[in-house]
Amino acid sequence: MxxxxxxxxxxxxxxxxxxxxxxxxxxxxxxxxxxxxxxxxxxxxxxxxxxxxxxxxxxxxxxxxxxxxxxxxxxxxxxxAPAQPQAAAGHARREIPDVAHVVAVASGKGGVGKSTVAVNLALAMKELGWRVGLMDADVYGPSVAMMVGAEAPVKVTPERKIVPLERYGIRYVSMGLFVHDQQAVIWRGPMVTKLELEFLFNVQWGELDCLVLDLPPGTGDAQLTITQRVKLDGGVIVTTPQEMALLDVRRGVQMFQEVEVPVLGVVENMSYYVCRKCGSRHQIFSHGGGENLARELGVPFLGELPLVREVREGGDQALPLVAVNPSHPVSAAFKSLAARVIEQLEPAR
Ligand SMILES: Nc1ncnc2c1ncn2[C@@H]1O[C@H](COP(=O)(O)OP(=O)(O)OP(=O)(O)O)[C@@H](O)[C@H]1O
Ligand SMILES: [Mg+2]
CATH class of the missing domain: 3.30.300.130 (Fe-S cluster assembly (FSCA))
Known part of the structure; x- marks a missing residue:
């Protein structure tokens, strides 16, 4: 076959x-x-x-x-799908006050490491001197809260603005901090997205150079609504090297192109494995797929990230690698990824 x-x-x-x-x-x-x-x-x-x-x-x-x-x-x-110019015009894209750039991290399928990349990318941008915010837009699987260790109750100002939590020098917020598991099950589809957008525009971010949005996995209506309503500066697509995941990259690229948001590039996560004992590099899946596909689709390839235990442990224990071990080779890889993103957002910097 x-x-x-x-x-x-x-x-x-x-x-x-x-x-x-x-x-x-x-x-x-x-x-x-x-x-x-x-x-x-x-x-x-x-x-x-x-x-x-x-x-x-x-x-x-x-x-x-x-x-x-x-x-x-x-x-x-x-x-x-029938064209919906009215709908789009009725909800013009909004900028988030005081936020210079907004980048959405997307993936065609779940479990490829999108939240891991969003968290570490945000932290790496901060390491490079940017003021960074991170928003978990995945209500059903708000794993980012766990990854950055945000459990404190969220404060609201007298003007009813949501005050983001501060973690490892970045500002973080998630609707998941307000929504309990059971509610998340009841709230489905468009209603969640609508609330989420209201929520996003209602956060007192303060001045940010970049807000990183961790989109829910997939490229369906929820993702499309977010990309249509928020003024985005670019999208980053996370994939793994398996062929089916790569096929999803195409959908991710199409999604951003449909709403005229530039694709800043494709990241191949869990691309290879470095053996702890012998130190040699193992390609578990065929190699070069992400890069070839990015070239074919005419979008930048931002790099490969290896499968390493420290990344998973850091995620599970709210000790994200880039923050707690900035000299780790994978932290360096995240920093070069962040540098490529920054370069595209502000070519003169
Ligand atoms: N490079 C990596 N090395 C080792 N483990 C990784 C790596 N990237 C991600 N993981 C682990 O894989 C699991 C899935 O990652 P993550 O939650 O970031 O994926 P996701 O795409 O956001 O998933 P979902 O679709 O559920 O939102 C997590 O346990 C994470 O720690
Ligand atoms: Mg996730």
């Missing part, structure tokens, strides 16, 4: 009817599922003409069916 990436490469041969450009570069391949029973390709075809969609679907089906080892192919064409 071919891998999703191999199928994707093959689909670059399918042209949009009447064009020389292929459907992959048009961003029409939304997902590829490879299962034991066969392959499912999810397409989105932005044409009102149903003949075009069925022609493309048929070309895709034939192309994938011709690949060796594919028992069955299904093609699902998703209706393109």
């Amino acid at each position: 071919p891998s999703p990436n191999e199928i994707l490469s093959e689909l670059k041969k399918v042209k949009y009817p009447g064009f020389t450009r292929d459907i992959v570069s048009f961003g029409m391949v939304k997902d590829i599922e490879v299962a034991y029973a066969g392959v499912t390709v999810f397409l989105t075809v932005p044409s009102g003409n149903p003949e075009i969609a069925s022609k493309i679907a048929e070309d895709v089906r034939k192309m994938v069916a011709a690949m060796p080892g594919v028992p069955d192919v299904r093609v699902e064409v998703e209706e393109p």
Whole structure:
């Protein structure tokens, strides 16, 4: 059975009817599922003409069916979402007062280390002299509070502004500090996002050079709403080297491009493992995928971070590596990541 990436490469041969450009570069391949029973390709075809969609679907089906080892192919064409200019115009993008830059950390799938990267990136920016805030926008899995050790009750000023907690020299806030687990289960979807945005604009950040937002995992409606409503300066996409995770990078890039937010780059986390005994580097998954994909998508590659025990322990014990062990080689890697982000936000600095 071919891998999703191999199928994707093959689909670059399918042209949009009447064009020389292929459907992959048009961003029409939304997902590829490879299962034991066969392959499912999810397409989105932005044409009102149903003949075009069925022609493309048929070309895709034939192309994938011709690949060796594919028992069955299904093609699902998703209706393109209707344009919502009114909705977008009704909620113009807002700036957060006194905050010079806002960067969102996103990932196509969960568990790739997005919160770990957000926390350590924020701390590394602080090490480089920036005033930094960190907001956990993931209500269902507010792991950032645990990673930075924020449990104190959050204070509210007489003007009803939320006072961020200060940890390791950065300001931190999360709606998770207000929402108990049970409520989080009741509050679903758009309502949470709406509250969260209100919340975000209501924090007394003070002057910040950068606010780092740890977005919830995925690239669905919640993430899109946040990226549409907050004036973002850029997005950072975290991935791991597995092929399926890489496929999600594409979605992350598309999400930011859809709302015209520059992609500052892709970070490959848990990219390799350094053996504690022999000190040599082990590539557990195939190497170079993140970098190649970033190049293909025309976005910067920000670097690789190894899988190391100190990173996980630091996260579990509220002792984030960059803060407690700034001379660790992985802290240095986070600092060079932060430097690349800063360079793009303020080229003259
Ligand atoms: N480079 C790394 N080395 C070792 N452990 C890591 C590394 N990056 C992340 N981890 C560990 O992997 C787990 C998942 O990381 P994290 O919570 O940051 O992921 P996430 O993408 O934010 O997940 P979620 O989708 O649940 O929000 C954590 O236990 C974290 O400590
Ligand atoms: Mg997380």
